[in-house]
Amino acid sequence: DVKVTQSSRYLVKRTGEKVFLECVQDMDHENMFWYRQDPGLGLRLIYFSYDVKMKEKGDIPEGYSVSREKKERFSLILESASTNQTSMYLCASSLEGTNEKLFFGSGTQLSVL
Amino acid sequence: QKEVEQNSGPLSVPEGAIASLNCTYSDRGSQSFFWYRQYSGKSPELIMSIYSNGDKEDGRFTAQLNKASQYVSLLIRDSQPSDSATYLCAVNMGGFKTIFGAGTRLFVKA
Numbered sequence: 001d002v003k004v005t006q007s008s009r010y011l012v013k014r015t016g017e018k019v020f021l022e023c024v025q026d027m028d029h030e031n032m033f034w035y036r037q038d039p040g041l042g043l044r045l046i047y048f049s050y051d052v053k054m055k056e057k058g059d060i061p062e063g064y065s066v067s068r069e070k071k072e073r074f075s076l077i078l079e080s081a082s083t084n085q086t087s088m089y090l091c092a093s094s095l096e097g098t099n100e101k102l103f104f105g106s107g108t109q110l111s112v113l
Numbered sequence: 114q115k116e117v118e119q120n121s122g123p124l125s126v127p128e129g130a131i132a133s134l135n136c137t138y139s140d141r142g143s144q145s146f147f148w149y150r151q152y153s154g155k156s157p158e159l160i161m162s163i164y165s166n167g168d169k170e171d172g173r174f175t176a177q178l179n180k181a182s183q184y185v186s187l188l189i190r191d192s193q194p195s196d197s198a199t200y201l202c203a204v205n206m207g208g209f210k211t212i213f214g215a216g217t218r219l220f221v222k223a
Contacts, residue, residue, distance in 0.1 A: 048209055099164075101162055102203075
């Protein structure tokens with residue numbers, strides 16, 4: 001089975017802090033994604049990567065950046081956390097190519113105070 | 114802005130009944146369609162995928178796709194209390210991006 005592991009289940013940070021969310025997948029998937037999930041809004045794509053060192057903006061990239069130095073690891077960075085970034089963050093991965101189904105990690109609930 | 118729309122619910126059905134969940138999408142070029150189930154406090158898990166018009170059955174689940182009308186539905190037969198969850202409709206327009214609806218909460222009464 002595919003395993004997508006997110007390093008923290010819950011995080012509490014202060015406004016202005018730099019925040020790192022880590023995600024690791026163990027199935028040699030080419031594609032990795034970061035979504036945030038908010039009540040009533042569903043999942044919204046922040047960034048994705050289809051190869052090592054490659055990254056593409058999703059629908060809501062403002063205030064975020066990403067890093068993919070190794071195939072199995074995809075990091076989401078909040079350069080200066082703000083209260084409106086309080087959310088559930090979900091990492092996902094998929095096989096090479098497009099139109100592929102997503103495998104999700106267990107999520108990180110981030111609270112920015 | 115490409116959209117995927119779902120009724121937020123909650124949809125309440127008695128145990129053993131058929132639950133019908135519906136979803137519409139805006140992009141006629143959409144190619145892949147998915148249903149994910151999300152239990153409270155958990156991450157989404159894929160339960161069905163469908164790529165061509167018609168019905169696709171997998172156990173108690175049937176996905177239906179009508180590209181001309183731009184809707185996709187999920188039927189759950191013999192609903193069980195364990196089916197109580199939020200069901201997310203997801204659509205891929207042919208690239209790397211998958212767009213999700215906000216989800217429909219389903220409650221199956223024992």
